[in-house]
Structures are given as C-alpha cells and as structure tokens.
Amino acid sequence: MSEYLAIIIFLFVGIGLVLFTFFLSRLIRPANPYPEKTQNYECAEPPIGSSWIQFNNRFYIFALIFVIFDVEAIFLFPWAVAFGQLGLYALVEMMIFIFILLFGLFYAWKKGVLKWV
Amino acid sequence: MSYTEIMLISSIKVIVVVLAVLTGCAYSTWLERKLVGHFQHRIGPNVAGPFGLLQPIADAIKLVFKEDIVPNNVERITYALAPIVVFIPALLSFAVVPFGDKVTMFGYQIDMVISDLDIGVLFVFAVTSLGVYGIVLAGWSSGSKYSLLGGVRSSAQMISYEVAYGLSIIGVLVIAGTLSMKELVAQQSSFFDWFIFRQPVGFVLYVICAIAETNRAPFDLPEAESELVAGYHTEYSSMRFAMFFIGEYANMLAVSCVATTIFLGGWQGPLLPPIIWFAIKVALFMSFYIWLRATLPRLRYDQLMNFGWKVLFPLALLNVMVTALIYRL
Numbered sequence: 001m002s003e004y005l006a007i008i009i010f011l012f013v014g015i016g017l018v019l020f021t022f023f024l025s026r027l028i029r030p031a032n033p034y035p036e037k038t039q040n041y042e043c044a045e046p047p048i049g050s051s052w053i054q055f056n057n058r059f060y061i062f063a064l065i066f067v068i069f070d071v072e073a074i075f076l077f078p079w080a081v082a083f084g085q086l087g088l089y090a091l092v093e094m095m096i097f098i099f100i101l102l103f104g105l106f107y108a109w110k111k112g113v114l115k116w117v
Numbered sequence: 118m119s120y121t122e123i124m125l126i127s128s129i130k131v132i133v134v135v136l137a138v139l140t141g142c143a144y145s146t147w148l149e150r151k152l153v154g155h156f157q158h159r160i161g162p163n164v165a166g167p168f169g170l171l172q173p174i175a176d177a178i179k180l181v182f183k184e185d186i187v188p189n190n191v192e193r194i195t196y197a198l199a200p201i202v203v204f205i206p207a208l209l210s211f212a213v214v215p216f217g218d219k220v221t222m223f224g225y226q227i228d229m230v231i232s233d234l235d236i237g238v239l240f241v242f243a244v245t246s247l248g249v250y251g252i253v254l255a256g257w258s259s260g261s262k263y264s265l266l267g268g269v270r271s272s273a274q275m276i277s278y279e280v281a282y283g284l285s286i287i288g289v290l291v292i293a294g295t296l297s298m299k300e301l302v303a304q305q306s307s308f309f310d311w312f313i314f315r316q317p318v319g320f321v322l323y324v325i326c327a328i329a330e331t332n333r334a335p336f337d338l339p340e341a342e343s344e345l346v347a348g349y350h351t352e353y354s355s356m357r358f359a360m361f362f363i364g365e366y367a368n369m370l371a372v373s374c375v376a377t378t379i380f381l382g383g384w385q386g387p388l389l390p391p392i393i394w395f396a397i398k399v400a401l402f403m404s405f406y407i408w409l410r411a412t413l414p415r416l417r418y419d420q421l422m423n424f425g426w427k428v429l430f431p432l433a434l435l436n437v438m439v440t441a442l443i444y445r446l
Contacts, residue, residue, distance in 0.1 A: 073283040080290035116419035
C-alpha cells in the first residue's frame, strides 16, 4: 500500500507546485487587459464567426478505431506478462485473437476508413 | 519501518525528484537551443552566464513576470484546467522510474525509486496517455480556430500512435514476464542482455511512437508554427504557457527515462555510480531527440496517419507474434 501512498504524495506535491507558481506569478505580474488585447487571435483581424467550427469527421472514425485496438492492447498486457507460465494453448489462443484483429484492420483499410482525404 | 518514517522518506524522495525533473526540463531547453544552434552553424545561447548556462533561469523569470492574457470568449474552467492536466501526468510518470540501486543513508535502506509498483510499466503508459486530455481541453476551450484545429489534430495523432506505442513494449514483457521497472532493470545486468538487443524492432517502434506521442519533430504537426500558429496553446500566455512548455519537456524526459529503463539497461553500467549512468543515457536519448528535430522535415498529416496505422501498427502486432513464437519454440 505504501507504494501507492508515495504516488498520492507525488500527485499532491505536483498540484501544489502548479498552484504555488500560479499564485506567485499572480502576485508579481502586471494585469492590464483591454478589449483589443483580449480578443482571440486571428492574424490580427477581428475574429469571424464562431470559433467552434466544423472539423473533418474522420477524426471521429479514427477515435472509434483507436478504442477497438487499444482495448486489444490492454488484453495483450496480462497475456504477455504471464506468457512464461502459460502453455501452448495461450499462444494459439492469442494468435487467433491477433489474427482476428489484423483481419479487422485489413477490412477497415480496404473499406477506405484509414485513408485521409 | 514505521508509517511516519515511510511518509517522511517518500516525501523527501518526491521533492528531490520533482526538483530534479524541473531542473532537467530547464536544461533540456538549454541543450536543445545549444545543439540546434551548432547544427545550424550558430552559437546558440551564450550571453547569460558561461556557455549561456543561466539562460533557462532567465527564461523562467521572464515568464513569471509576463501578463496573463485571457481572451474573453474562452471556457473559463477548462481553459484554466488544461495546462495543469498536461503538466501533472507528465510529472507523475517519473514516480516509477528507478534512478539507481538501493543505497544506505542515515541507517535506512533507501530505494532510488519513489514507488516500486509491480505494474510500473502499465502505470507509465496509463499516465502518459492522460496528457491528451489536457491538449483537447486546451484546444477546445481557447475559443480560437487555430487552437481547435491544433487540439483535434494533436489528439488524433496521439491516439493513432498510442496503440503501436503500447504494443511496442509487449515483446519485452513476453521475454521478461514482469511489469515492474525494477525487475526489468535487474534482467538487463550484462550489456548483451539489454532489451535493445533482444527486441530491436520493439525499440525502433517505441522510439518512433514516443516521438509522435510527445509531439516532437518530425511529428510536431499539432504545433506547426507555419499553419496553426502554435496549435492548442495559441491563446495561452505567461505561466499557463510555461506549464505546457514544461509539460512537453517533462514528457520527453519521461520517455527518455522509460526507454533507458526498459531498453538500455537502466542505471546499470561499469565504474561510475548508477545515477550518473542513468543521467548519461537519458542525456544521450534527449540529444537524439534534438538531433532528429534538426535533421528531419515535418511530415504531412495524411502521411503521418498512414504511417501510424498502416506501417507501425501491423509491424508492432507482427513483432509481438514473432517474439512469442521464438520465445516458445
């Protein structure tokens, strides 16, 4: 348990450090905002329209593929660590699993999902 | 050891490591500017102190004194939170890195690691991937088109390389059979036992993915100055900007430390004390990072995504399968 305690101490020291530097800089830095200064940056022109613009929906598709394959990576971690003690069965099992996923990747590839236009 | 003693020792270790990491980050910026300067036949920083060694301190003081400009249409809470969310995970990954062997100090046996988790490797990978949240939050909450595009690009890039990043070390885990960083170092006691020799493909994959994960050249598209100004941190100034900056360098340092621990034998080496060996290996890895930046041009975005999904990911899977088969046969 003491191992996790050390990490919690680390976390609090980190947060404390950030808050302390923010506080310190608040004490000594100047503050002189005016409307032109607090405008969003858009090449020195007044910003046009909303800033939350549409972006390519391929980003979502990549996020979806990521979820699938990252879950796979998580399954591989315990298998890899226990690999020495597991028999041939685990090896074959995992090969089948990886082949199914490789097939999935190949399918997505052929469907043009991985193509960036 | 009693409970209070454990608390006290852990706290001291934490403070020492935090200070070391911050100093390391500061001097990485110095190293980068100096090396890139020489790569380009310039001198680099040389005014503040001997060899410009006081330059990082001058930079820090300048940033503290800068006005904090908050644009008026930001999402206040997430805008304030984002730099912290980037910085803290970068720092936390140092918690499980072993910097040296056991030493005896003041009658105590002290491990040169803050926390020897038995899932150390998994912890590092879990914590470093949290950094992407900070980048998305920063990009989205800044209320600037450049920031939004930079943030979205960056997150897509990071998650694309995340998969191969995780898979690249599974080969090592198959051979080592442990997730504890200390145990991994112990298994690389002689030079030819280093995992870089037993897992060369895994090492190359790890390095490429780590560079993409930390948004460094040639994969530094999120911050492409020429097209997105500065990407997700366009609207940040003063200490908030500094947090992103330190976070990036802390991430690079963390990647170097993990690479040293997993692939390059950790703190082990002849003659010199362990901590010095560790520092040398990390410094060499950082120089390699900077060397890449000075040498390679930036990739195009579609090239980047294709490379991640169509080359690195299948290669990482094949590496896992081949390693498992060789190990078994």
